[in-house]
Amino acid sequence: MKLKQTAKAIAAGLILAATSSFASAAPINVGGVVFDPSSIFDFNANGDLFERVITGTGQAAEGFGKITDINKVFGESNFCPTCELTFTFGGFTLVDPNPQALLFTGGFVNFFVQDRSSATFTAYDPTKTLGNAGDGNLWLSLAGHTDTRTGYSAPGTLFGKIDSGLLGSGNERGQGGGLLDVTGGLAAMSLNTNTVIDSAGGRADLNFTTTFLPTQPDAIAAGAPRLNGGATFTGNAIPEPATLLLLGAGLFGIGFGAKRRKQKAA
Template sequence: MKMKQTLQALACTALLGTAASSMAATVNVGGLDLTTGPTFGVASVYENVVTQPGDTLAGFGEVTQINGVALSTLCDGCELTYTFGGYTVTDIDATSVDFSGGWVNFYLGFDGDNDFNPFASDGSATDFAAASNGALFLTLAGHQIDAAGNTFAGTGANIGTPSAVGFGAGLLDVDYTGMANGNTAGVGALANTFFDTNTVAALFGGNADFQLGASFSNMLQPHPGECPGGPACLAGSVDFRGSVGVIPEPETYALLLAGLGVVGFVARRRRP
């Protein structure tokens, strides 16, 4: 009896240790340290002005902190930037705008690719190039938020004009193809598997991977000479809320199988 209890305790310890390691851990993805569990990222955003149905919203930005920690603390000498596009206006008036489609690509840059600074560059073309160099880190696609098939919705004042100001919200899914909604990034993003957790409740299309919130106005334009018709004539902030999962290492799988094996052995020994 004592031997059986010892084996059961060892099995439980193995299983609990595996579970605990997956509940809260730090994973390094391409040189960026991420903590598993709920994730809140804050970023800048620069985007164009949309005026009518059929227009496409696009832009770029930089993630400055994750879960309240400055990005420079999470990776040495790096930047995490992003570009987005494919958000097509389906309905617009002075106080609201709806979009369908949409994609977002994140890039992790080190050394020469750590170069995003829109207020020191010579124009939006340079900014876009700086926001899209480095290693492809994450590829996302818009997730349906209403019965009409929209993926992002904004409200505010003077929508559709260069003096637009307001807020928006939407949902996103990990896109392993990197080709959804007109995206051209392709496959191979480093962090897709870690963020594919389906932890954001959604009314349509099952759970999503990210909740997206944004503010926008014509204040602090990096290149006012390009406005009002340029590609970065609205600016603001964005937050991405999702969750980071953990991919068990081979030794973790071995420990789990060993624990299950011990449980099975004990169960067989206890049979009459």
């Protein structure tokens, strides 16, 4: 019985070690979105965004956008061959309006994948709405991860700063960022990795950064967002080829060690 278990451990180790070399070079397809977990950039997604102006405490930042590249693979047809990947965000409630330390709590980000034949969303189009960006299949859902940052009045989920302009004017320029936890979606199993460390040593799944600036006046439709900018989402996707290789080597080592002990005992 022990001999069979030893043989199985060795076999499993050899299989995992062998297949990991193939996995390291094989992009994965998640709901039509293709990316390589072994890329040195993985996971890194960039996109354009639009968001509504907020004027004070208690209001929530919300908006939408479209992913333009993943892991430095540019061109939608290269990372989403038959689809488009859009996102919506909201619920990030302003609790401290200090322009040098804008603090938000709560919040969510949802990604949606939709067949390109029925998609009408372009990367830079302020006439689109949350509805346009939020149709299709839920690819990934994320919730704001509470963290702390130096210079901010309390824990929060989004930490921002205005570099020029006044809050609520529609002319502000600035930046923000925070951490996110995976809560569901087609890509949840690939990106729910808990590899991003927060300030207290806790774990999140993705880091995000944003920029915002005024939208050109002649491009603003009635009721459309007044700010546009960019967003970057970074993390670590699985499966990890290196992890598979280590696991395979470990199983092989267990099996080989057991076999040697058995030989010595004999």
